Amino acid sequence: MTSPVRVKTLRINDLDVSAREDETVLEIARENGIWIPSLCEIEGLSALSACRLCLVEVKGSPRLHPACVLKVEEGMEVFTNSERVAKYRRMILELMFSERNHICSVCVSNGHCDLQALAQMLDMTHVEMPYRNPALSVDASHQRFILDHNRCILCQRCVRVCDEIEGAHTWDLMGRGINARVIIDLAEPWGASQTCTGCGKCVQVCPTGALSEKGVSSGEMIKKRQFLPYLTTMREARR
Amino acid sequence: MGGYSALLRVLEEMRPMEVIEQMARSGLRGRGGAGFPTGLKWSTVAKAVHPKKYVVCNADEGDPGAFMDRSVLESDPRRVLEGMAIGAYAVGADEGYIYVRAEYPLAVKRLRIAIAQAERMGLLGKNIGGTRFSFHVDLRLGGGAFVCGEETALLASIEGKRGAPRPRPPFPAESGLYECPTIINNVETFANVPPIMRKGGDWYARIGTAKSKGTKVFALAGCVNNTGLIEVPMGITLREIIMEIGGGIPGGRQFKAVQTGGPSGGCIPAEHLDMPVDYQSLTQLGSIMGSGGMIVMDESSCMVDVAKYFMEFCMSESCGKCAPCRVGTAQIYEMLCRITNGTGTPDDLKLLEELCDLVRTTSLCGLGQNAPNPVLSTLRYFRHEYLTHIEVQACPAQVCKLHSAAEVTV
Numbered sequence: 001m002t003s004p005v006r007v008k009t010l011r012i013n014d015l016d017v018s019a020r021e022d023e024t025v026l027e028i029a030r031e032n033g034i035w036i037p038s039l040c041e042i043e044g045l046s047a048l049s050a051c052r053l054c055l056v057e058v059k060g061s062p063r064l065h066p067a068c069v070l071k072v073e074e075g076m077e078v079f080t081n082s083e084r085v086a087k088y089r090r091m092i093l094e095l096m097f098s099e100r101n102h103i104c105s106v107c108v109s110n111g112h113c114d115l116q117a118l119a120q121m122l123d124m125t126h127v128e129m130p131y132r133n134p135a136l137s138v139d140a141s142h143q144r145f146i147l148d149h150n151r152c153i154l155c156q157r158c159v160r161v162c163d164e165i166e167g168a169h170t171w172d173l174m175g176r177g178i179n180a181r182v183i184i185d186l187a188e189p190w191g192a193s194q195t196c197t198g199c200g201k202c203v204q205v206c207p208t209g210a211l212s213e214k215g216v217s218s219g220e221m222i223k224k225r226q227f228l229p230y231l232t233t234m235r236e237a238r239r
Numbered sequence: 240m241g242g243y244s245a246l247l248r249v250l251e252e253m254r255p256m257e258v259i260e261q262m263a264r265s266g267l268r269g270r271g272g273a274g275f276p277t278g279l280k281w282s283t284v285a286k287a288v289h290p291k292k293y294v295v296c297n298a299d300e301g302d303p304g305a306f307m308d309r310s311v312l313e314s315d316p317r318r319v320l321e322g323m324a325i326g327a328y329a330v331g332a333d334e335g336y337i338y339v340r341a342e343y344p345l346a347v348k349r350l351r352i353a354i355a356q357a358e359r360m361g362l363l364g365k366n367i368g369g370t371r372f373s374f375h376v377d378l379r380l381g382g383g384a385f386v387c388g389e390e391t392a393l394l395a396s397i398e399g400k401r402g403a404p405r406p407r408p409p410f411p412a413e414s415g416l417y418e419c420p421t422i423i424n425n426v427e428t429f430a431n432v433p434p435i436m437r438k439g440g441d442w443y444a445r446i447g448t449a450k451s452k453g454t455k456v457f458a459l460a461g462c463v464n465n466t467g468l469i470e471v472p473m474g475i476t477l478r479e480i481i482m483e484i485g486g487g488i489p490g491g492r493q494f495k496a497v498q499t500g501g502p503s504g505g506c507i508p509a510e511h512l513d514m515p516v517d518y519q520s521l522t523q524l525g526s527i528m529g530s531g532g533m534i535v536m537d538e539s540s541c542m543v544d545v546a547k548y549f550m551e552f553c554m555s556e557s558c559g560k561c562a563p564c565r566v567g568t569a570q571i572y573e574m575l576c577r578i579t580n581g582t583g584t585p586d587d588l589k590l591l592e593e594l595c596d597l598v599r600t601t602s603l604c605g606l607g608q609n610a611p612n613p614v615l616s617t618l619r620y621f622r623h624e625y626l627t628h629i630e631v632q633a634c635p636a637q638v639c640k641l642h643s644a645a646e647v648t649v
Contacts, residue, residue: 176557
């Protein structure tokens with residue numbers, strides 16, 4: 001009898017690891033205490049591969065591969081922190097900081113922000129390109145929550161949690177390229193939304209200060225994400 | 240000529256594996272741009288074990304100034320339908336879509352007529368030619384997004400989702416439309432199938448170079464005497480195309496560069512005019528085959544301005560999903576604006592190269608990965624033009640309006 005779960009062995013940064021064949025490089029790296037930076041990825045939601053921060057090098061491949069969707073393969077050799085990927089990661093972060101407005105000192109998420117934390121961990125000391133500072137709107141029409149487009153990095157965590165977990169699909173994207181932004185329903189004010197259940201999951205998964213609760217100081221605006229692994233585990237158990 | 244005869248012959252005389260064998264022998268490579276071997280793609284789909292498979296034709300021709308696919312769809316849509324049906328038979332698919340851009344109303348109209356006629360004649364639909372093989376084709380109209388020419392974005396668009404690419408693997412051949420194994424090929428690729436079936440793969444492989452077989456259609460445009468569509472064998476030189484077929488540069492001006500491969504292709508200078516045109520040599524020169532756009536430029540063109548034009552196109556056509564393409568193309572475009580208006584600095588040039596390298600290496604799909612090509616190729620062959628803009632605030636071709644230059648001359 002063959003086992004229903006097949007195991008692959010691979011090497012990540014000179015560490016031999018074994019993984020289930022359906023695991024991604026990001027998952028198995030985490031299980032083995034190897035940190036790979038990621039931003040759009042969050043445990044419990046489908047992988048998007050949009051932020052490109054989890055890019056890793058694979059021996060024998062000239063291209064870089066996003067670890068969040070890279071399936072493990074037998075004999076694979078992965079390098080998560082080569083000089084090359086470290087440089088690209090820092091530049092991608094710089095691009096994100098330059099895109100809109102990320103002045104931490106006046107942000108509600110100061111100190112509880114995934115983007116800010118990554119900048120510190122990846123030693124980003126400055127932003128080499130000019131800040132674009134577009135004039136974007138703030139939607140405070142909802143009773144309890146605020147959407148500030150200026151802080152949004154288009155990771156689509158809100159879009160995915162609303163669709164995949166809450167099942168409301170209130171959030172989506174509109175516009176192309178640099179003009180893309182998240183919208184509620186058909187680009188309506190949040191307060192007027194007919195589909196929003198007010199569950200607040202989008203606010204909790206938002207990595208930055210783009211989505212926040214009203215009436216909390218920056219010291220209090222701590223995102224509570226415990227529900228997400230809990231809900232996904234419960235659902236899987238029910239299947 | 241011999242409409243649908245290849246399909247009927249294939250259904251009567253050939254087994255699916257023999258069709259794929261002929262495609263592999265022909266050496267035909269995808270005409271949409273990436274140049275993936277068609278036989279290999281088909282055999283992957285054929286080998287996949289799945290109750291449902293699809294055949295999709297990419298007719299979302301979006302390169303500015305290119306109309307190769309349009310000419311085929313408007314003049315001989317049946318040939319594309321025949322190629323799709325042969326592909327469907329080869330891989331065991333029974334349903335197909337043609338994703339055609341809504342900006343081609345005549346092509347849409349003629350495709351609809353051709354599908355209706357073929358269904359009436361029993362050449363599409365149920366039990367084609369009295370056999371057990373059935374194949375239904377339907378149209379889907381594109382909404383005018385360039386990125387929907389990227390295969391995974393196109394499939395998402397057919398499914399009714401936002402036209403944004405997704406990471407590959409899995410490739411559409413393994414998991415494509417509605418997560419079923421899918422052949423997705425360009426119009427020109429499918430149009431090449433019927434003659435290959437009629438005359439055999441070896442006949443087709445006799446035309447062209449070692450690794451690029453057959454003929455290719457190019458849309459010759461820009462500063463040449465004869466503009467329009469040309470079909471040439473692979474391996475012909477750029478000089479033959481531009482100077483002989485194109486009839487040279489009008490007005491006795493000097494040839495400067497030719498831009499191949501659409502908005503994400505590169506600019507090739509005069510010293511490489513004798514390079515044979517095939518997938519490898521164009522890539523080696525920092526450009527791409529693309530879908531076959533070819534824009535000739537003479538000495539009156541400013542190469543920085545040209546790069547800026549194409550970067551603006553890529554910036555506004557980026558879907559916005561991945562960060563390097565979304566923000567990187569905008570930063571590169573704004574940097575080129577500074578250089579062309581006379582406020583660029585030498586530091587900008589270094590950052591420009593780093594950003595191009597970043598966008599090319601880390602973007603999610605082909606749009607972002609190829610968007611820096613016009614900038615990188617002009618930096619490679621026409622760096623002095625960038626330097627003149629930055630150091631002496633002047634445009635050698637006198638195209639750019641530089642602020643500081645105006646102040647100096649006053």
